[in-house]
Amino acid sequence: MTVQDVRAFNRFYTNVIGALDYSRQLYAPYTLTESRVLYELAHSPRTDAADLRTGLALDAGYLSRILNRFERDGLIERVPSPQDPRRRRVTLTPRGRETAALLAERSDQAVGTLLSTVPAADRERLSEAMRTIRDLLSEGRGPGREDVVLREPGPGDLGWIVQRNAALYAAEYGWNADYEVLVAKIVAEYAQDHDPHGERVWIAELDGRPVGCVMCVRDEAPGTARLRLLLVEPDARGLGIGDRLVSAVVGFARSAGYRDLVLWTNDVLTSARHIYQRHGFTLVAEKPHHSFGKDLVGQDWRLDLGTTPE
Template identity: 80%
Template sequence: MTIQEIRAFNRFYTNLIGALDYSRQLHAPYTLTESRVLYELAHSPRTDAADLRGELCLDSGYLSRLLAKFEKDGLIERAPSEKDTRRRRITLTARGRETADLLNERSREAVGSLLSTVPPEDRSRLTDAMRDIREILSDASRRPPRREDVLLREPGPGDLGWVVQRNAALYASEYGFNTDYEGLVARIVADFAEDHDPHLERVWIAELDGRPVGCVMCVRDEAPGAARLRLLLVEPDARGLGIGDQLVGACVEFARGVGYREMVLWTNDVLSAARRIYQRHGFVLVDEKPHRSFGTDLNGQDWRLDLHGMG
C-alpha cells in the first residue's frame, strides 16, 4: 500500500506542476535537467563537471554534451581548476546568469501562483508536510553532509529575518552579546532590504538539506570604490564543511567581478575562526582598538583586501 501511495503522489505532483506537459514547462527552451544545471551553476561560486555529476547523479557523457551545448550558446565558460588542473572549472557568463535568473524567476512566480490557491491557514501545514517528506527520505539514505551538499543562494521570503534572529541568538549564546547587537543587525538588514543596488550589493544564504545554515552580505562602503563584507555566520552544527570559506569566497568574487577596488570588514578578535577565514582569503589587519559594545569588552579590528592585487 505504501508503494502505491507514493506512486500516486508522484503522479499527482508531476501533473500539478506540469512536468510532463512541455507547453506548460517554465524552463523552455531548456529541459528540466538543463535548467537544474543552470540553477546549480548560478548558486555555487565554484563548480566543476565532477561536482555537478555527483550532485545531480548525471551520466558523465550526458553532462558533457549538455555543457558543450551551453558553451555553444554562450552560457558558460570552462577553464582548468585553480586547485586541480585535471578538473575543469565551469562558470556562467553574463548571458548565462541572465538566463538562470530568468528561469529562477519563472519558477518563483509559478510557486507563488500555486500558493495563492491555498488558503493562508493551510500554507504552514503544506510546508510542514513537505519538510517532513524531505527529512524522512533524507534520513532513510543519510550520509554525513559534504562540502558539495551546501548550496549558496539569494535570500527568499523570511531569510532576512532569519539572518537577524540567528545572529542575535548565536552571538548571545557564544559571546554573551546583549540585545544591542540584535538592534545593530536589524538595522543593517533593514537598510539592505529597503534600499540596495542589486548590481553592487548582495546577500548569500548557505543552505544544507533544505535549511539555511549560513549567510554573508556584500554592501557598498562609505569609502569610494570599497565594498564591505558584513554578517558572516555559520550555524554550529554545520561548521567544518568549509561553509564560511565558500561564503567569503562568493563575496570576494562578486565584489571583484562588479569592479570594487577593495573590500573591508570590521570584526572582533574573539571571532578567531572568522579571522582565520579572512586571512586565508588575503585580508590584512590594518587597525584595532579596544571598545565596549553589546554589553562586553571587546577588541575591534579593521581588515582590508586589495581586490586587484595580492592582498
C-alpha cells in the same frame, strides 16, 4: 505501504512537475536538466565540473555537452583548477547569472500558481506532508550540503539577521547590546537605500528555516565592496554554509565590477577567518579596541578581485 503505493505517488508527482513546465515554456530555451545545472552554478560559484557531475548524478558526456552549449551561449567560463590542473572550474558569467535568475523567477511563479489552487488553510498541512516524506526517506542521513539553499531575503529575514547576530554573539562571545545596535544600523541602512545591482543579501535556508546570512555592500572607497554580517547557526555548521556564503559574495562582487572586496572582523572569530583565508583574503591591518563590552583585536582583510581565485 507497498511498492505500488510509492510508484503511484511517483507517477502522480511526475505529472504535477510536468504540468508546471507547461508547453516547455518554463525553462525555454533550456531543458529541465540544463536548468538544474545553471541553478547549481548560481548557488556554488566555485564549482568544478567533477563536482557538478557527482552532485547532479549526470553522465560525464552529457554534462560535457551541456557545458559546451553554455559556453557557446556565453553563460559560463571554464578554467583549470589552481588546486588540480586536471579539473575544470566552471563559473557563471554576468549573462549566465541573469539567465539563471530568470529561470528561477519563472519557476517561482509556476509553483506560486500551483499553490494558489490550494486553500490557505491546507498549505501548512501540505508543507508538513512534504517535510515528512523528506524526513522519513532520509532517516539517519541527516541534512547534507545539497539540502541548503541560498536565496534572497524575504519578509522578516532582515529582522532575523539582527536578532540572530545579537543572540549568537552574546551566547558565544559575551558581546553586549552594543553589537545589536551596530547590526541593526547596518541592516537598516541596507533596507532604506541599497543599489540592487551592486549590493545584495543572501539567506541560507535549511528545511524551510534560515540558518545563515551574509551581506555585500558598497564601501566608501571607489571600486570596493564590503562583506558584512557573515553568520551560520550552530546546528547548521559543518555543511559548508559559511564557505558558500562567502563564495556567493566574491562571485557577485567580481561580476558587479568591483576591484576589491574588504571586510572587518575580530581575531576571536577563528572559523570565519579560516574561510576568508581559503578564498584568498589577506590581512592588511589589525588594532586592539574595546567594543561590545570586550577587549578585542579588530582586523581588516582584503581580496583583490582582479586576481584568479585560489
